[in-house]
Amino acid sequence: MAEAWTTPGRRRRAPPAPPAQAWGELSDEDKEARIDRLVDAVQKKQGALHASAAQQRLQDLFAAVRNREGAPTSILCLGIGALRDAAAQMQLAMLLELRSALECHPPCVCPVEVYDPLFDAQDAALVRRLGMRLPDANKCGSYTLDAPTLAYMPHCPKELYDALLRANWSKDGLRRLVLCGNDLERYSMSADTPALARISPHTQRYAMPDYDAAPTGALDATLHVFFTTLACEPLLVEESGWSYQPAPRKAKGRTRKKPAPAPLPAVLQPEEEAFWTLPSAAASGAEVFTTSIDAL
Numbered sequence: 001m002a003e004a005w006t007t008p009g010r011r012r013r014a015p016p017a018p019p020a021q022a023w024g025e026l027s028d029e030d031k032e033a034r035i036d037r038l039v040d041a042v043q044k045k046q047g048a049l050h051a052s053a054a055q056q057r058l059q060d061l062f063a064a065v066r067n068r069e070g071a072p073t074s075i076l077c078l079g080i081g082a083l084r085d086a087a088a089q090m091q092l093a094m095l096l097e098l099r100s101a102l103e104c105h106p107p108c109v110c111p112v113e114v115y116d117p118l119f120d121a122q123d124a125a126l127v128r129r130l131g132m133r134l135p136d137a138n139k140c141g142s143y144t145l146d147a148p149t150l151a152y153m154p155h156c157p158k159e160l161y162d163a164l165l166r167a168n169w170s171k172d173g174l175r176r177l178v179l180c181g182n183d184l185e186r187y188s189m190s191a192d193t194p195a196l197a198r199i200s201p202h203t204q205r206y207a208m209p210d211y212d213a214a215p216t217g218a219l220d221a222t223l224h225v226f227f228t229t230l231a232c233e234p235l236l237v238e239e240s241g242w243s244y245q246p247a248p249r250k251a252k253g254r255t256r257k258k259p260a261p262a263p264l265p266a267v268l269q270p271e272e273e274a275f276w277t278l279p280s281a282a283a284s285g286a287e288v289f290t291t292s293i294d295a296l
Contacts, residue, residue: 023121023122031122031125034122035122035125035129038083038089038122038126039126039129039130042089042126043093045089045090045092045093045213046096046097048093048213049090049094049097049213049214050097052211052212052213054210054211054212055209057209058097058101058208058209061206061208061209062098062101062102064230064231065101065102065150065178065223065230068225068228069228070148070175070176071102071148072149072150072178073102073110073149074110074112074113074147074148074149075095075098075099075102075111075112075113075114075150075151076113076143076145076149076150076151077095077112077113077151077152077153078114078116078141078151078153078160079116079153079154079156079157079181080092080095080114080152080154081116081118082116082118082119082120082123083122083123083126083127084123086215087215087218088116090213090214090215090218090219091154091218092114092130094152094154094214095112095114096130098152098180099112102150111133112131112132112133114127114132114134115134115293117138117289117290117291118289118291119134119296120296121295121296123296124296134296135293137292137293138289138290138291138292138293139167140159140160140163140284140288140290141159141161141162141163141164141167141288142164142166143164144167144168144173145167145173145177147176148177149176150178150179150180151177151179151180151181152180152181153179153180153182154180154181154218154221155182155220156182157284157288158182158190158193159193159282159284159288161179161181161184161187161193162187162193162195162196163281164177164179165177165199166195169195169278170276171227171270174226174227175226175227177226178224179224179225180208180221180222180223180224181221181222181224182221182222183205183222184199184200184203184205184222184224185200185203185205187200188200193282194278194279195278198268198275198278199226202226202227202270203225203226204225204226204228204229204230205222205223205224206222206223206230207222207223208220208222227270
């Protein structure tokens with residue numbers, strides 16, 4: 001007997017996952033379990049970085065950082081983002097790798113302060129679980145460094161870089177700083193961030209490794225040192241392989257005389273007193289958040 005014909009019905013969609021319970025509504029046990037899962041996710045990403053072929057480049061670069069006079073003994077991390085995001089977790093994994101790179105040879109403890117105005121109580125709990133701490137206040141980049149410090153500032157607005165330089169605006173202060181973040185060369189002509197523009201000619205830039213395991217752009221960064229160089233490390237050189245030349249145009253009967261280019265402003269030298277006198281800082285844009293740390 002032939003089987004009865006049945007018309008295929010629509011496949012039922014799985015019901016949407018319920019929204020994650022708010023941090024404040026969790027029991028202490030559930031909070032610990034959630035942080036355990038986040039720690040596991042970050043450590044897996046750190047393991048992927050550590051196993052990457054680019055890891056040797058990081059080790060070589062930070063061997064040169066450790067061997068410089070005034071090697072960093074602490075880390076300040078700003079602008080890492082909300083730690084529920086995969087890209088921010090990858091940057092947090094890189095922060096753990098940077099801490100490990102500074103703590104070896106000789107073994108030492110490298111204290112880390114980390115903050116982003118997008119942090120919530122869950123992010124703060126994760127930071128503390130990983131042995132780091134929050135700064136005492138959100139100073140919008142204006143942190144005065146009392147000891148040699150690595151500042152890890154992935155993809156921060158330029159105002160934060162400028163504020164950090166201003167807060168340490170002396171030759172000794174800037175020598176204490178190793179800055180890892182956006183390539184500051186892109187701000188060398190920026191009138192509203194004069195500290196960045198003024199320090200650019202006296203900055204040595206080094207390429208950070210390119211990790212295939214990271215989301216596109218998440219770990220793009222340049223390492224900067226001021227008034228010094230890293231031994232045995234090649235400087236970052238701008239790409240010059242672009243060789244396209246446009247086809248020559250036919251000569252026109254009349255050509256307008258182009259105005260002479262405006263002369264470039266004289267580059268101030270650190271030996272000049274005027275170098276260390278900066279104009280007042282411009283008002284920060286909407287991308288600089290003044291969120292208080294007190295609630296965390």
